[in-house]
Amino acid sequence: MPTFNDAVDEIKNFSEKAGLYDKRILVMFSGGKDSSLMLYLLKEAGLDISALTFFHRWSWRETLNWAMKFTKRLGIEHFLVDVTDGLLREATGRKGPVCINCKKVMLWNAKWFALNNGFDVLAKGDNANDKIIGALLDQCETDIRLCGLPKIGIPFFRPLIKYPADTVEKLADDVGIKPYRMYEHARRRQWREGCPLQYIDKEEIVTPELMELAYRVNYEVSRIARRMKVRASVRVPSFEIMCWNCDEEALKEINSVVERFKGGDSYD
Template sequence: MLAEIIKETKQFAENTGLHKKKILLMFSGGKDSSLALYIMKKAGLDVSAITFFHKWSWRETLLWGMRFTEKLRVEHYLIDITEGLLKNSIGKKGPICIHCKKVMMRNAYWFAKINGFKVLAKGDNANDKIIGALLDQWKGDIRLSEIPRIGIPVFRPLIKYTAEEVEKLAKEAGIKPYRMYEYGRRRQWREGCPLQYIDKFEIIKQEYFNLAYEVNYEISKLARKYKVRMSVRVPSLKLMCHGCNEKILREADEIIRRFKNAAAWKNKK
């Protein structure tokens, strides 16, 4: 199936002129964007990757992504958006991912324009209809949309395939992204960064950023140990777990209790 998709992507690129254009893929290092990059590279497209990170990003996944693009011999740009994220989110109501995506898209647009990229690419799959609602208004093939508000065409090579199909294709390609064993935000296992676990309707504070990173980093160690999925919401410190038993929950509670005690001590001071 993978070979057919690569062949189809190559033919689609030739039919639409994509094969003559510089393409910039928004690359998180997750399964979807890694597979999208793999397919485009194998199809012979002129594709580069751009990864946005901030002070609280998982370093483990960033390093995995760098090794992956190096193996594919793909040019890979790393952009620190810490300052922009703080400026555009502190004091606003969550979820924080809405604010972060705006910062990333704005940076991607200007980076593409300045460096001669004619098309942006994303790893959206068929389960990402909310994210791709505007892109889906294009009357042509939804893989290539020319009407997004950012003002540059967007190519989504995986948009016709479900999350389950993408999982199978990634296995066929031998793609195994580094897992933090997060709980994830959706029905499918969608990892990201620890800031996504800031409680949805909280007014965003920078202190939540540090807490979200620290508590979830410790919980991820436990999750990886037992091969379950766990994350902690902040500032409520509510545990979310998929696959946990009583023993694992007790250990997780111990970790969370330390952070609660530290917060209580800080408030007393």
């Protein structure tokens, strides 16, 4: 398994061959382990980078605050863009999951933000476990770490794409990268947190009220999960409880929150 220094050297070598030291790179930075490690590696490799973080009305403020502190510590320019309006246009009235619409909004916002602000390359923290055959960014004719796709109009740099998730996890741990955790259940067993809108029931017609419900119930449930060191989330509007390692006490507290929201508390 590569060390952190090995990963930095690999990025340096690839960047020299690909001419990335002559480019301005805009890093799509969520504040999770993958994008945080990527940002740190690119900084250590001496590339010209800035960070871009998208948020919306229902984003976790705790993780956003952590991300801002992280870039400040690294001395990296950090842009924040509110995509609430675009997300509402793309998602409202359509069936879930919302994540599909949100990724579309973020991708195109990132593209135009980069082009309008003099950036030459976009960077994403995808690892090898994120690679899906047939996905747009996997239709690369050359090295999958740097994709120049006409449909996007700007190259994408994915320095972690050949590293499995467990390697990324170890590299981040080795250099003390510990993002703020909401203790969500997430859609995968690995630490894959995101935002509460991912818990809107599949095939449900998305509305602003349902987005608000997903945020409010899951914010309270995440506070319980964080305190009890379990991972829990609630689907809405079905109110299905999902939990890793929950004991009776945790489930009792989570159920009390769910029952209160079922009674209409979510719209007070």
